[in-house]
């Protein structure tokens with residue numbers, strides 16, 4: 384078990400203990416391109432907050448501002464009562480980061496890598512040795528501790544990045560796409576690590592493209608599109624707020640024509656249609672529409688396959704923006 388360092392700094396804070404991170408009207412422009420646009424949110428102590436959005440939505444830029452890596456064009460960020468801009472030393476003591484893009488030194492073993500990170504974070508030599516050992520054990524990398532980061536598998540590299548983030552056992556963790564590019568088995572293993580951190584009441588901000596990851600791990604989700612927050616809530620609140628009862632997916636025998644889609648859209652209870660990759664997905668306000676849809680769709684194009692499911696966060700995004708997260 385990782386040594387638990389006490390964070391008295393938090394109890395000195397002037398903020399209500401509930402809101403450990405407070406972001407107000409945060410914006411960032413790169414030359415004339417505004418990539419984060421007036422973002423405000425709070426994160427409660429012990430909460431896991433998901434930042435969801437398509438490529439280029441501004442998630443990493445937001446994390447880089449939250450962690451003081453880049454300066455906002457405007458807005459404020461307070462962590463544990465400390466301004467990330469004005470009291471950066473105190474604020475930075477409170478968090479660890481697992482970045483989206485990471486580099487691994489070719490001449491440092493992972494044991495040395497973690498020792499180096501601990502020293503950078505101000506731990507003494509003996510504390511650094513201890514924490515490097517503890518975090519290697521936590522990440523189940525003992526058998527690989529003599530390798531350098533580049534010699535690890537993708538899943539192990541992600542665990543090493545989490546170990547770096549945990550090196551001082553901070554109360555807040557920023558995990559930027561901790562599972563992107565991993566095979567499903569490694570992704571599930573990473574979810575177990577993140578769940579363990581949730582169990583230890585860490586406050587976590589997690590960015591992801593995987594809806595099931597957000598549904599499984601996040602207490603609340605912020606959906607970002609083009610640098611703006613377009614929805615906030617728990618996964619179930621977000622699904623309910625859209626008023627979608629269920630989602631019907633149809634694989635037609637022949638492609639639907641535009642006129643077919645118009646006819647299906649007219650059926651009472653149909654909210655939104657999305658035709659992509661030879662599949663039509665239909666958001667239903669009520670299941671009563673189902674019979675009529677199936678009859679009409681079979682007449683229009685035939686049906687090879689159909690599936691009815693609960694709406695997912697992906698469907699929420701589709702309902703809000705008219706496009707899928709990966710389009």
Ligand SMILES: Nc1ncnc2c1ncn2[C@@H]1O[C@H](COP(=O)(O)OP(=O)(O)OP(=O)(O)O)[C@@H](O)[C@H]1O
Pocket residue numbers: 413418436437438439440441442443444445483
């Ligand atoms: N240093 C930079 N200079 C110029 N433009 C940048 C810079 N960093 C990011 N951008 C732009 O800002 C926008 C948001 O990028 P960001 O990396 O925050 O997106 P993201 O939501 O993390 O996307 P992804 O899911 O692909 O990681 C993109 O259009 C990107 O090209």
Ligand SMILES: [Mg+2]
Pocket residue numbers: 442443444483559
């Ligand atoms: Mg990113």
